[in-house]
Amino acid sequence: MARNSSEERERMEFDDEGITTNRDDGGGGRIMVEKVFKDTEVPPWTKQITIRSMVTSFLLSIIFNFIVCKLNLTTGVIPSLNVAAGLLGFAVVRGYTTLLERCGLLKQPFTRQENTVIQTCVVASSGVAFSSGTASYLLGMSPIVAGQGDGINTPINVKRLSLGWMIGFLFVVSFVGLFSIVPLRKMMILKYKLTYPSGTATAYLINSFHTPKGAKLAKKQVAVLFKSFCFSFVFAFFQWFYAASDGCGFSSFPTFGLQAYQHRFYFDFSSTYVGVGMICPYMVNISLLIGAVISWGIMWPLIEHKKGDWYSAELKDSSLHGIQGYRVFIAIAMMLGDGLFHVVYMLIKTASSLAALKSKKNQSSSSVIAADQSDSEIENYDEKRRTEFFLSDQIPVWIALLGYGILAAISIIVVPFIFHQLKWYHILVAYAIAPVLAFCNAYGCGLTDWSLASNYGKVAIIIFSSWVGLENGGVIAGLASCGVMMSIVSTASDLMQDFKTGYLTLASPRSMFFSQVFGTAMGCLMSPLIFWFFYKAYSVGDPDGSYPAPYGSLYRGIALLGVEGINSLPKNCVKLAVIFFCVAIALNMLSELLKCHETKYRIYRFVPSPMCMAIPFYLGGYFAIDMCVGSLILFLWQMKNKQNANDYAPAVASGLICGDSLWGIPAAILSLAGVKAPICMKFVPASQAQG
Template sequence: MDRSNGVTRRDTYPSELENGAAMADVGAKRSDVEREGEEEEDVSVEKIFESKEVPSWQNQLTLRAFIVSFVLSILFAFIVMKLNLTTGIIPSLSVSAGLLGFFFLKTWTKLLQKSGLLKQPFTRQENTVIQTCVVASSGIAFSGGFGTYLFGMSSVAAKQSTEANNSQNIKEPGLAWMIGFLFVVSFLGLFSVIPLRKIMIIDFKLIYPSGTATAHLINSFHTPKGAKLAKKQVRALGKFFTFSFLWGFFQWFFTAGGDCGFVNFPTFGLKAYEHRFYFDFSATYVGVGMICPYLINISLLLGAILSWGIMWPLIQDRKGHWYPANLGESSLHGLQGYKVFIAIAMILGDGLYNFCKVFGYTLYGLYHQFKNKSVLPVAGRSPSEPSLSIDDKRRTELFFKDQIPTWFAVAGYVVIAIISTISLPHIFHQLKWYYIVVIYIFAPILAFCNSYGCGLTDWSLPSTYGKLAIFTIGAWAGASNGGVLAGLAACGVMMNIVSTASDLTQDFKTGYLTLASPRSMFVSQVIGTAMGCVISPCVFWLFYKAFHDLGQPGSQYPAPYGLVYRNISILGVDGFSALPKNCLTLCYIFFAGAIVICGVRDAVGKKRARFIPIPMAMAIPFYLGSYFAIDMCLGSLILFVWRKMNKRKADAFAPAVASGLICGDGIWTLPQSILALAGVNPPICMKFLSRKDNARVDTFLGS
């Protein structure tokens, strides 16, 4: 997971908290299914499956698996895109992908079996292929930057910023160039880590907690007990999917105009509503709250109270002293500047600390790996060594069986790098070919660091490496040469490389534990990535065309991180000239505060750290308000009460219920978008007015 743009794929955080402190679905809150998998591990998982033949790597890659993967990829693309464009908090969808993949193919094969047409049984290797393909595809919806660096290039984001909003630093979204861009940058990371797979999985025996938990889940699905529980989980997911979809449909009828509908219900009163404290009846974020750890949700709420409850009212009182009183709400020289740049300072402080921490772990781990090399298994060691367990012997034997030649990886990387170096300057003329060459020289090293750190800590940091590219390439290009756009494009190149690299090594670990071939893992990752390169831009384009106020503050889809990333790029190119009075001082304080809080969290140990908030999570509501944090805290409360009443049942079914709430509300955006494109508008506007305003409206209508 990555703690950078939110909690996202195999990452369970806000897009700025991608793989971090909390592993939701497939980590921190592991279900009974996963625990059962661990119990089976103790009595040898492979003994349970020894009567089942492992299919060849070609037979693991079935047409039916990719048909199911394609359907689920579209579903998850809508979910991730909606979350990207609202708050950027994206939970892990690994459990949902594995569970739904199991359900669809199990149903498919049962029907074929009854009709006597079943030629190949459904295996855990095929289930792993589906999960890998779906997560790779939906991951492009995040690393593709539709809510971050890519949207930050648009004129919508540029108009909200007072600097660098000229044609040199603006590129409007376009379906063709977005698909082309993703195709030339999304595959390099896959080739960069292939030569290291044996070192990571066999030699260093890295844990990859998310990949391991996903493997336990899939292994347990394919035991009789696990299959029975999986059916119940799918039933729960379907029930809450239906409820969430219908609730979204019902709410739509009351949104005929700005500030209309349940989403604007002033739960705690009109004064609190003005400061963005209200419950907006979002099934999506109640579900996300059930998946994210309690600490994330509490941190979000604390950040909202600190900013909207204390700081912004105090700074607003300085209007006319700290900033001109006549500025519009969206001007970065006014209150908006404090909201955006203080949030950026906290994000950068937390990101820098965790980058240094994970990089330190990486160096320390490598030092000990090589120092104690004699006691570690080494590449090429015979799987029949007596020191290996029965499971490890079987897994290592099959892991070595289907090798991917190193020459293939090197040749693939070089060929794609050449194509990318030639084509990217045609998409972004500000991004010179020599900038790209420098990125591709250092990218494999950074991809290795990210993959290794992820294996140790479960933290993948693509957006942190992306910000590094923003500052480096943006400053190199310079403001007069479109440095803002060059920095954002470089961010995209770097993010896609390091993100796909860590994802593939996670999948190699999952495949190792489920006996899925490294070749089938690589091919399914490639196919999933290719699906994502087409599906994600198309889904974004649908949002972009259907919702004309997309990216505007206060709209249904404000895309807050587009502005954040653009302003990070402006800071990298122009320095601090855009900041209002005293904003820089506050930025320094919050930047240092984020580092100190992270340091204290690590110093006090895990037990006490759960009472100390996470700065990255606190920063998100600084710009958006607390409405989504209240939704997520409600999700945490539901889970807390459920676990008090029946812990075993809650652990088993909470991920399925949460996934149903997220999926149903997420997929409702498809018919909602189609209705908007067709010009079909909701029939009713439900607004909430104060008694005074209501009297004025009655007087006006009466006259």
């Protein structure tokens, strides 16, 4: 997601051609965006949700669900797709309405509110694709991932994946979070004036599209996106001809030599991750590469020399009691350290922020009348207009509370039928504490743009798996409770982001809520179906396959820690895990301390992210190299023409991701039909080739 700094936001103002650098005179330097749209009628919420917006959302949701599913099943690194959703939604409907307008058949013009509805639906649907757990906690229940645990795959701790119960589970748990945060929307948006950077940036993007200058730029961006999409799709098709079996093709090209290839250091020609690298911040990609060098370049070769001493030499590489145990549990330790720090830090920051607001309110209580009068005099046009429309279509609090109670009750009844390892009182406890965590996550997301849903999910795994115990199916109970908690906490912060976007584009809170509901429903249906498509066509969950789905093993490993403790881990694995757990906390503390003492050079930007470093510990460095290539392309582009790069790099990256990811559809169909590529391009040592 493209973000603007606060300094840049202060200087932006729309005129009748687009964005200029002027300020208004009466609002204390505040932005006057709504004056551009003062002559544009804002449709009622019932006309913001149109048939064409729903059809467009449905089609784009299919595309974005495929993209997110493929990213989940490969490395789990997923960039923000808000820009692509907003841009494609604008392009599709604007093209459709322009054609109708020329034919004299256009009945309702395309508004920014309708654009916001489309973007909300698509992002909500693709958000479910991430939080649904098809590539993480649900896959961790499967026999494929459980079979890698050497004896831990007891029947009560394994659940065969089935399309029916997966869809049912998602429909039962995914809507509860929407009602948990609705009563707090006015407090978050109007009283606390939380920023919600992603929601704000998306609103600026949509507002810009609907000005003359912004529409021209959007048209050029769509053209660039289409070109990069075609290139990526054709290149993926070309690569398929050389990949007749595993280990063949460009994706197995030993770029840095065969020895480096054996340690998973190579460039695999993935357009998807080159595009992801262009969207992600530089330090994310560098952190991935640092993690790959530390693990696969240094640690794993050293530990492999201890085979027969630290762990049995007879174990397979995929065994959690062998080298795989070090890979999985050290990565988990770093993730838990990073997650624990951010959860505690966010709770402290939320509490201190609320205390500061309360103190400020108490100090100014004696001059409330004068302050209100003064504020009303200087309050700019934007805030008045936005507040008016934000308060016009209210969602009654009693409906939100009743909806949460009814959906929670249904979930408490139904979930134990799907997962008999969980009892009704486990679900009751989860729903009792979830609203508090949802508030903390939504508030923290408003301050920092961080959603800690997956971290709360990991904490839930440990708590509920240890509560239920190994003999009673604690692994499945922990993973299922992760789904319950993640769904509530994630959808709550996503909805509040959408409310912020709607506030800034004058979209009705009701249209935002119902478009979120519609998008969530699409995600609950599409996400399992698309995952099932890949699951049947490929060896999903195989660490050495094309779709290793790393979070399946990592989340199951967290559940095993909850039910078994640390006694089952290989020798010295606990010591190494504790060290890297502490390193993760130390790096986060260092980053926050440097932010507190911010210097001219903003040194905190160069502190690597522990969460990003942890992912290559399990997978290797090949995708980190792809993403660093994307960063290098962006860096050189910005050196040559920074404005051009800022305008078109997100479109190029989105096209690369879309084209390569969508090739997965025909590739999976060919695989299901038993059609193999005609050529196997493989690389072997010279001695073996001569023999």
